[in-house]
Amino acid sequence: MESLMIEATKYTPEISFDCNNHVLDIKGKSYPENTSVFYQPIFEWLEEYLSSDETQEVTVNMELIYFNSSSSKVLMDFCDRLDEAAEDGKKVTANWFYEEDDEDALEFGEEFQEELESVTFNLVEKAPDNE
Amino acid sequence: MEKESSIFSKEEEVLKSAETLLKQNEVDQENFLSEYKTLLKHYKKLLRQTKTVTRVSDNQQRKLNRILERLGRYVSFQLFKKITHEKGKLEIKTQRKKLTVFFSDLQDFTYTSAHMEGEALSEFLNSYLEIMTQIVIKWGGTLDKYMGDAIMVFIGDPEFTTDEDHALRCVSMAIEMRENMRDLQKKWYELGYQEPLHCRMGIATGYCTVGNFGSSERMDYTIIGTPVNLASRLETAAEKDEIYISHETWGYVKDKIICEPPKELHLKGFHQKILSHKVISLRKEGEDNIFAMNDEEKGVNVKIDFSKIPKEDIELIIERLGNELKSENPNPAETVSE
Secondary structure, eight states: OOOEEEOOOSSSOEEEEETTTTEEEEEEEEOOSSHHHHHHHHHHHHHHHHTSSOOOEEEEEEEEEEEOHHHHHHHHHHHHHHHHHHHTTOEEEEEEEEOTTOHHHHHHHHHHHHHOSSSEEEEEEOOOOOO | OHHHHGGGHHHHHHHHHHHHHHHSSSOOHHHHHHHHHHHHHHHHHHHHHHHHHHHHHHHHHHHHHHHHHHHHHHSOHHHHHHHHHOOSOOOOOEEEEEEEEEEEEEETHHHHHHTSOHHHHHHHHHHHHHHHHHHHHHTTOEEEEEETTEEEEEESSSSOOOHHHHHHHHHHHHHHHHHHHHHHHHHHHHTTOSSOOEEEEEEEEEEEEEEEEEOSSSEEEEEESHHHHHHHHHHHHOOTTEEEEEHHHHHHHTTTEEEOOOEEEOOTTOSSOEEEEEEEEEOOTTOOSEEEEEEGGGTEEEEEETTTSOHHHHHHHHHHHHHHHHHHSSOHHHHHHO
């Protein structure tokens, strides 16, 4: 199986799913013109990756600055799929990064934290950007 | 919508399966329970997701409203409408339009402000700009920018009516600003500012290039062109509490506004002399600036339009009349004694 790398665009996030190190990163903005078309290959990859029998630890990092409603639906499906995998015995840790003053991102992260039963879900406040 | 609905493909699949089951004549109870559990599980999930998305969407809506509210304070009402209502990309494009342009500033403000503390200065300036801005909004002007104590406004874009209307609204706005200045002067005096501040205003009408100027990163919606320079120069030429309008502006408002006779001015940046008119007041209905005397029996028929004749010319006429009287009656005192 090969890792999945998709570069960020103005409307879509950077996808870096590394199947060798078992780190899945989603970073950036997500308001694609067609959400299902953009996320379909990502879900297909995830399905294949999670269906393997390996029981290694998986780390998922989600750092989204802005996402539209359909992306949030897809993200919830994504997390639900991770939760199912964790229920089936995989050790999954999800890190939800949010900016200090981004209440929406924090609230969204809190929702996940509450709903996901088997995934270890961490809310991580990003350090202020000093650039 | 159809494309977007595919993010719900799983949910649609579950519904379809449940519907198919209901259509069957005989249903195995075990099978029915299994389908029912799946339906319930997905319904719960969907409810949870809907709640989350609704909450986040409401928050984002609130955030957007907050941003729009703040943005509205930094740009003119008209431009705000253009930004928020214009579909597609806001491109860097310009167009030629006949506009009426307005400039004002406070005479000697630089000197006055040098003697003021920062806090007092900002309070002072903000109270002045607040009142003037309300007047700009009232007359439908597009507030182009503040430059310290100076204000630049144009009328005719984005909302275009007629050239006459733009010019009249602009001059009416200036008159109202001047009237408000009197109240402000009183207020400032009572607040302890020794020197009363006075405004100066300039108005010009003509073709300008209007639109977005700048780079793709940062744009300014503004105007450029000769009327802009002219309005600015007329403002500089004006004295305390005076409003100077260009001859073209005057052409549009002459029936509604009383002005002094025109003056030719030498303005920086203009090679030819510029004819300008000093605004006196709005002309009330039935009121004009004409002196008329008509007595045919005595052979008198006089009509003087004070908005056209310079003061010097009237003085010359009076002098001439005086001379005529003297020449007809060289020694009136002697005549009386006789």
